Amino acid sequence: MNITFESLEKGQEVASRTVALSRADLVRYAAASGDFNPIHWNEPFATSVGLPNVIAHGMLTMGAAMQVVADWTGDPAAVVDVQTRFTKPVVVPNRFGTEIEPSTGLNITAKVAALDEDERTARIDLTVTAPDLSDPAVPAEDAAALKVLVKTQVVVACR
Numbered sequence: 001m002n003i004t005f006e007s008l009e010k011g012q013e014v015a016s017r018t019v020a021l022s023r024a025d026l027v028r029y030a031a032a033s034g035d036f037n038p039i040h041w042n043e044p045f046a047t048s049v050g051l052p053n054v055i056a057h058g059m060l061t062m063g064a065a066m067q068v069v070a071d072w073t074g075d076p077a078a079v080v081d082v083q084t085r086f087t088k089p090v091v092v093p094n095r096f097g098t099e100i101e102p103s104t105g106l107n108i109t110a111k112v113a114a115l116d117e118d119e120r121t122a123r124i125d126l127t128v129t130a131p132d133l134s135d136p137a138v139p140a141e142d143a144a145a146l147k148v149l150v151k152t153q154v155v156v157a158c159r
Helices: 021-032 043-048 058-073
Strands: 014-019 079-086 104-116 121-131 144-155
Touching: 014 058, 021 058, 058 079, 058 104, 058 121, 058 144, 079 121, 104 144
Parallel strands: none
Antiparallel strands: 014 104, 079 144, 104 121, 121 144
């Protein structure tokens, strides 16, 4: 682990990343997780149950967000606690060119929110957004950003 407690300060941005997602990513995640709910891969089914389109798995979204912190620490075992609330679905339209192309992205920013000197831990708060692709007429680049996870906090043990 490369992170020392003394190197951190409240409000400091420690990591950010955009994670691109495609329908193929959802199919791969379904195979890995065993979650084959058709709302994650079958557009007619997803819209028949009131969704705007196929949506990403919540745990895929959360896992992508947590990976940003695990990568920043350099040691996934440094992550000692995680919590979040799911607020909005991540809509993943279908895009095909010569290959299946990403059609949305998760924007993840991690900041130090609190430091516990006695425990030598840092609470990292994450902001996780995705474009609002519920209206197919709005291009991803023009879509408003939606907070898809809130109260996303990761406690990290520091040296």
